[in-house]
Amino acid sequence: MEILICLEGSASTHRAVDVAIDLARTLPAGLVGLAIVDAPDIVAGAATSIGGASYRRDRDAALLADAHHHARGWIDDFLVRSRAAGVAVRALEIMGRPADMILTEVPRHDLTVLGRDVNFRYETQDHDRYTRDRVLRRAGRPLIVVPDRIVPRGSAVLLAYDGSSASIRALRSFADTRLARGREVHVATVDDDGARAYEIASGGCALLAELGVRAVPENVVSSESTAAALLSRGAKIGAGMIGLGGYIPSPLSRLVWGSVTHQVIERATVPVFLHY
């Protein structure tokens, strides 16, 4: 089994490396670090004033050299930390558009870990939500998103389940990745009707049982938002990981409808397991 970890300079990625190393030791699995040099965006054509072309060339060369230097530094740090933990490890440095490069690598690995606040376009942009959201939407494989600050909790896992195809896929994927090993698994359903919620959650547990994973149903009736209710229940049972099946809607639909997945990712203080 191989875990892909996307490397860049944010605090959340630093934490994601810790999580990936822990997982690699537990499962066990090998680690593959991926550092990306966003060359296409750095050297993209830009409107220049007369006399500005050579300054643009100098700027492009400086930023590219800087990006390679950073990538090399992150890879070295990752290799040192992984080897110190006794984990089998290798690293890749790739030039290309970050989202495309990650999506090319994701299917080649069993699990992908990335920091919540990743910015692979750090040479040109302050924030890069586009890359993270595109990877989450298009990955089609299990992912773990790690926040910059993790509140220490137990080893339990809370898996959100509403009976939808997305949540079924997430449960299957969770079982396949063997992340349940050594963990107490809870399947939670949020609904206004407690009995119905329990019934749906029990259905999720039955599905996991078929896949060889024992789980406890949790019915959640709350006046809070779905995301807040899930996070509260996770904290209550000491869950060190939250799992969701879902997707990141486009910015427009997120604005109009909101997104439970997005809210959980943004507010969670534990790693979030996702599969769309």
Next chain:
Amino acid sequence: MSALAAVPFVLYLLVIAAMPLVVARFWDHNRNKLAVALAAALPVAIYLVAAAPGGAELLADTAREYAAFIALLGALFVITAGIYLRGELAGTPVVNTCVLAIGAVLASAIGTTGASALLIRPLLRANAQRRHRRHVVVFFIFLVANGGGLLTPLGDPPLFLGFLRGVPFGWTLGLVLPWAMVSAALLAVFAITDRWLYRRELPGLRRGGGELHGPRRGGREPLGLEGGWNLVWLAGVVATVLVLGALSPRWPAARYLQIAALVGFAALSIATTPRRIHEANRFSWAPILEVAAVFVGIFVTMVPALVVLSDRRASLGITRPQQFFWASGALSSVLDNAPTYLTFASLATGVVNASGAQLSVHDLGALAAHPAGRDLLRAVSCGSVLMGAMTYIGNGPNFMVKAIAEQHHVRMPSFFGYMVWSIAILAPVLAAVALVVF
């Protein structure tokens, strides 16, 4: 002259605006730029010589004007690249505001490109520890790379083109009111913004060991100017332009002498400047060669275009100074401001001629002296120079400053992001200027 004669000029301006976006790698090479410039210029040159009355003479005048233009830009470029401001400034609001104010004055003496090249790196070094630096660079572009060059023909290429066409050297000093209004307003907005951001950053700067007020442990490198000989050559350039420029109407040979003297001062600068100063300033010939290549096409293609514009001023409906200010400014925002200046100055000549005057598009000195023409030329000068700051491509140094800032890891706004800044901050100031001055 047929309106079709203006088509190569319009097409060429569109091509040089689009090339960096469409075929960036091709456009990187100055020989390719020269090839495109010649491809645009040759048919026009042939048309002028073969078919236009007095075309050959016009072309010869244009060639001389081009040589003088490039000689001045080249001399200022080379000489200012030989001056290095070393030492460390503190990136405080007071110091930043003072640097911008100095730049706004200096730009008129050594050109916006020279002032920008001289001051941007020290300013970036001074603010290296600041979290918010983007606004410093944006205001620098507004003030030093553009607005500051309004007071003399040395300040900004459009004004030097006017000077080459007869506008007296001291005439632009009459633009002191709009220059002062714009500079004061922008400096005030900058000082307030920078102070507010600085106060927000201060706890973090203290935690991070950034001591912006006092000397650092081990001592801050004292301020100093290297390449002092270049100040002498710079004075020579100013004197050359002033004296020989004044003599040239009566003594035509002075024009050629002026070009030779400017080249001579540039050569003296190269000879007397230590290599380490050029290295510190990352001096390269590429930018000035690019300007020289691209302007071949601009100078030749605009010859018939300016005549057409002057002849057909009525169809454009631009007659009042405010209209000239906004129209020349709007075009300067998205095209280089030097050809824009001449375009609208020619249009202004046509407007004045409609009232019975007999002014030539090749003698803007007469336009500057005409009671109605003076106001129009003031509006064109202000619009072309001040609104060159509206986008990264409006004036040569804008992109240079942006690129250098990004090399120093300042996340500069995108092309349209920058326009949000300029529309929000610069446009209201310019609107006030237009109301008061024109």
